[in-house]
Amino acid sequence: MDSLETQPYSPLLPLDSVPAIQEVQATHDLSTWKESGIEEMRDLFTEGLLLTFPQFMETFNISQAHFLKYKAVSTAITKYWSSIPIEPNTTPSLHAILSQGASRKAVSAIYSTLLTEHTHSLNTLKEKWEDDLSAPLSETQWAQAKAQIKVVSRNMRLKFTQLNYLHRTYLTPHRLSKIYTTANATCPRCNQDTADFIHMVWQCPVIANAWKIILNNITDIIEADIPDTPESCLLGIRHTNKHTKHRNKFTDLALVLFKRQIAMNWKASKAPELKVWLRILLKWAIAEVKAMKEATGRECNPEGKILWDSYIQRLTIKNDIRPP
Numbered sequence: 476m477d478s479l480e481t482q483p484y485s486p487l488l489p490l491d492s493v494p495a496i497q498e499v500q501a502t503h504d505l506s507t508w509k510e511s512g513i514e515e516m517r518d519l520f521t522e523g524l525l526l527t528f529p530q531f532m533e534t535f536n537i538s539q540a541h542f543l544k545y546k547a548v549s550t551a552i553t554k555y556w557s558s559i560p561i562e563p564n565t566t567p568s569l570h571a572i573l574s575q576g577a578s579r580k581a582v583s584a585i586y587s588t589l590l591t592e593h594t595h596s597l598n599t600l601k602e603k604w605e606d607d608l609s610a611p612l613s614e615t616q617w618a619q620a621k622a623q624i625k626v627v628s629r630n631m632r633l634k635f636t637q638l639n640y641l642h643r644t645y646l647t648p649h650r651l652s653k654i655y656t657t658a659n660a661t662c663p664r665c666n667q668d669t670a671d672f673i674h675m676v677w678q679c680p681v682i683a684n685a686w687k688i689i690l691n692n693i694t695d696i697i698e699a700d701i702p703d704t705p706e707s708c709l710l711g712i713r714h715t716n717k718h719t720k721h722r723n724k725f726t727d728l729a730l731v732l733f734k735r736q737i738a739m740n741w742k743a744s745k746a747p748e749l750k751v752w753l754r755i756l757l758k759w760a761i762a763e764v765k766a767m768k769e770a771t772g773r774e775c776n777p778e779g780k781i782l783w784d785s786y787i788q789r790l791t792i793k794n795d796i797r798p799p
């Protein structure tokens with residue numbers, strides 16, 4: 476075991492492949508963790524630190540019943556992993572802010588700093604999006620894309636997913652091949668050359684087809700059409716008014732959970748599975764309603780509650796339909 480103590484575990488390692496976790500798995504069943512989105516070492520960390528149990532429950536929507544498993548895993552990691560890993564999915568500027576000891580309000584703090592001190596890089600970012608969308612973004616649309624980080628969900632982890640999309644922080648095969656000449660620049664799903672960001676998250680035929688299925692399912696559930704554009708799906712730029720507030724909230728949740736699935740299956744040869752997304756969405760929708768009640772100290776407005784209840788009901792039916 477001595478060699479393990481100094482072994483620098485990569486944050487990107489699947490949990491299953493880490494010896495310390497395998498030891499825990501011998502006595503604890505961690506299979507449901509994967510379904511909740513806990514797949515890699517980095518999922519157990521936030522801002523470079525191991526998630527506390529309350530953070531762990533909140534982030535992954537996991538119940539108190541998992542305390543012993545969490546304790547066994549955190550003990551195992553602390554025992555064998557002396558240096559705390561750095562999350563690789565953050566831009567250098569984000570990491571600099573996070574390492575200064577960002578609080579629970581990290582996202583808005585990071586965000587304000589980015590806005591005031593990184594205007595130049597934000598302009599470059601806007602231009603990159605405009606290139607990919609082959610259309611200019613108005614200042615209002617761009618403001619909406621930036622604000623989407625705050626409104627996408629109450630959950631920090633989902634806010635970070637949206638932040639990572641806006642900032643295009645995921646390492647694409649194309650970018651990797653620029654860094655390492657030996658790295659493969661092709662898409663793991665369709666084998667197309669030059670798999671850049673927009674290819675990986677939208678244009679890849681395999682992913683485009685998955686988006687189509689996801690959008691059809693959302694349309695079924697909310698009984699309304701939503702724009703099938705990257706502006707809407709990736710950046711959250713879409714027409715809203717007070718009458719569609721709850722419909723938009725549900726749509727945002729459904730979309731960001733699929734974006735998270737894409738990111739979590741980044742190197743997979745297939746698109747994320749519909750049934751996994753449906754299951755996760757149901758779980759999060761139920762939690763969202765609960766959080767809404769707690770936040771307001773009472774039931775959310777009756778109109779909103781009826782809508783969310785109908786979405787949850789349709790999702791439950793979809794989840795129960797199994798292929799013959």
Ligand SMILES: [Zn+2]
Nearest residue numbers: 662664665679
């Ligand atoms: Zn592809």
